[in-house]
Amino acid sequence: MWTNYWNEYGLWAIKQQPNDDWIEDTELALDILEKRDALLHDCIFEPHQGDDYLAALWGARLILSALVMEKMEIAVVMTNSEAPSDKELASFSLELPHPFEIELWGGIADFDGVIKWREPIPFMDWQGNFKMHKAREYVPVEVGECHPMKIWTYLVQCGYLARYPYRWKQIVIFYLHESVRNEIFDKILSKIP
Numbered sequence: 001m002w003t004n005y006w007n008e009y010g011l012w013a014i015k016q017q018p019n020d021d022w023i024e025d026t027e028l029a030l031d032i033l034e035k036r037d038a039l040l041h042d043c044i045f046e047p048h049q050g051d052d053y054l055a056a057l058w059g060a061r062l063i064l065s066a067l068v069m070e071k072m073e074i075a076v077v078m079t080n081s082e083a084p085s086d087k088e089l090a091s092f093s094l095e096l097p098h099p100f101e102i103e104l105w106g107g108i109a110d111f112d113g114v115i116k117w118r119e120p121i122p123f124m125d126w127q128g129n130f131k132m133h134k135a136r137e138y139v140p141v142e143v144g145e146c147h148p149m150k151i152w153t154y155l156v157q158c159g160y161l162a163r164y165p166y167r168w169k170q171i172v173i174f175y176l177h178e179s180v181r182n183e184i185f186d187k188i189l190s191k192i193p
Contacts, residue, residue, distance in 0.1 A: 006147035010055025023054070026061040033064070040074075043163040043172045048145045059148025067184075068155070071177035073123035073131060076170050077115070083143050083164045089113070099135075102171075104143065111140035111154070115162045115171065123175055136160065139173060156184050 034041040044063050047056035062068065077100050084092040089106030096102055099121065104113035116139065120132040139160040142151070146163065154161040155176040162173045 004051065004147075006059070006149040006153075007052040007055040009153075010058040010147075010149045011052060013058050014054055022061060023057065026057050026064065029064050030057075030060060039076075039165070039168055039170055039172065042165040042168065043174075044151065045148055046145050046165050047147050051147050056148050059150070059152050062152045063148055063155075067180060068152075068176060069126060071180040072155075073125045073133075073175045073177070075121055075123045075133070075173045075175075077162075077173065079164075079169045079171060082169055083166050086144065089143060096171075102141065104141065106143065112143040112164075113141040115139050115141050115173065123173075133175065141171070156181050 030041065030045055033044070045056070045060045047053075047059075077096055079094055079096060081092075081094060084104070086106055089104050089112055092104055094102055094104065096115075099118045100115060101117070102113060102115045106112040116135075116137050118135050120134050122130045123133050124130050139162050140154055140158060141162040141164060142154075143164045144166045151161060151163070151174075155174060159178065159181060160173065160175050162171050164171045
């Protein structure tokens, strides 16, 4: 039987909380985000129907935390098509503007494909400042629905993750600054005996 580890991680973290006050706060933050930036909302909080709502909500809370949001940068890539369904991924062809390239395969790995760029591109932080990111040969892509715990985990492990949510013709590439990733790892490692 298949185990949804993203739900397991989220539910474990929820059990560590002293109360449920975080639920209403996180739902409010997501409502505000959806009104202000629907694309960003769908990139962060578009879990699969089978995902546990509270586990997914906890993942969104981690992404929306001040620690992460203040040190995250994004780049938006315009496409010529809405995101394909899971069944269409392997045969889906997508042209991206220069200098981007994408390979989608879906279903055979932890992520649905990779995006790369062959020259520096600008990323924007939450204050509206731009910073150039050097060429990359490998950034994981998640198409359509994605458990927020998975998004948070990829950002902490890899630094980058691209999201191509359903109904959108844009791919959002997220970058989480290395200092935040190190801080998160330090906190995790300090709890291991």
